[in-house]
Amino acid sequence: MAKYANPTLVGMLYERVGDKLFLIIYPFSIYFIITEKYLNILVFDALIFFTLVLLRHKLVFLDFYFKRIVIIFWVLTLTFSTISFMLFNQINYLYMTKAYVECNVLDIKEYSLVYRYKGYATFMMKSHESIKDDFTVIENLVGKIDSYEIGEENKYRVILKNNQEVDIKFNNYNQFTLFSLDTNLKN
Structure with a gap:
């Protein structure tokens, strides 16, 4: 009941368009990734966030911990991006990690x-x-x-x-x- 008395912007958006929004966002994001042949960190973060929003309305467990999970996700993303930028002048920590593993760890x-x-x-x-x-x-x-x-x-x-x-x-x-x-x- 409290969720409907004080809805968030994401909650109101989901109430209006429901799963239709995700049927638009996912193909657009996948198309962007395929045509660019590069996973931009912002597209990755958006995909994860919208997946969490979609699952929030499908799983009661995730609905209860949604705010904590989103805060942890954004803190980790911002922390890793900041560290990668400060040390190597690269924001996309996903590709930094992938490249390091391919070149140095697995060789x-x-x-x-x-x-x-x-x-x-x-x-x-x-x-x-x-x-x-x-x-x-x-x-x-x-x-x-x-x-x-x-x-x-x-x-x-x-x-x-x-x-x-x-x-x-x-x-x-x-x-x-x-x-x-x-x-x-x-x-």
């Missing part, structure tokens, strides 16, 4: 995607002894490298065999290296 990939946006992408690879070893891994991603020259601090201009240029910036850490490269190849 199944030489490099792994961490962040992608229009015009550039950030990858993680295991730390190497020399820059030559780093460029050997990067060759697998961009193609044969003809030469490279250092520009700014930790930023290189790489010229490929097909005369295209790529800008690559390195951020070295103890266990791994994050490298960002310009995905708009220049002639």
Whole structure:
């Protein structure tokens, strides 16, 4: 009865549209994930939140603990995002974790995607002894490298065999290296 006397915004929204809202949100989110080929942390958080809202109205147990569960979820998400941003300048802690596990723990990939946006992408690879070893891994991603020259601090201009240029910036850490490269190849 108290839930109807003082309804929340999410509760009122669910009262009006019910499960129809979720039939719209889920396909849109899945379409966004598939077309972008990248799970944005905001889309992930929205999917989890709307799943909790949907399950709240289906499971009495979840309805009773809904506020606590949502607060714990948001605190964990904000904490992990903040830590990832402060330490590595990356908000998407899901891809940071995935890349670290693939490159350093399981050692199944030489490099792994961490962040992608229009015009550039950030990858993680295991730390190497020399820059030559780093460029050997990067060759697998961009193609044969003809030469490279250092520009700014930790930023290189790489010229490929097909005369295209790529800008690559390195951020070295103890266990791994994050490298960002310009995905708009220049002639």
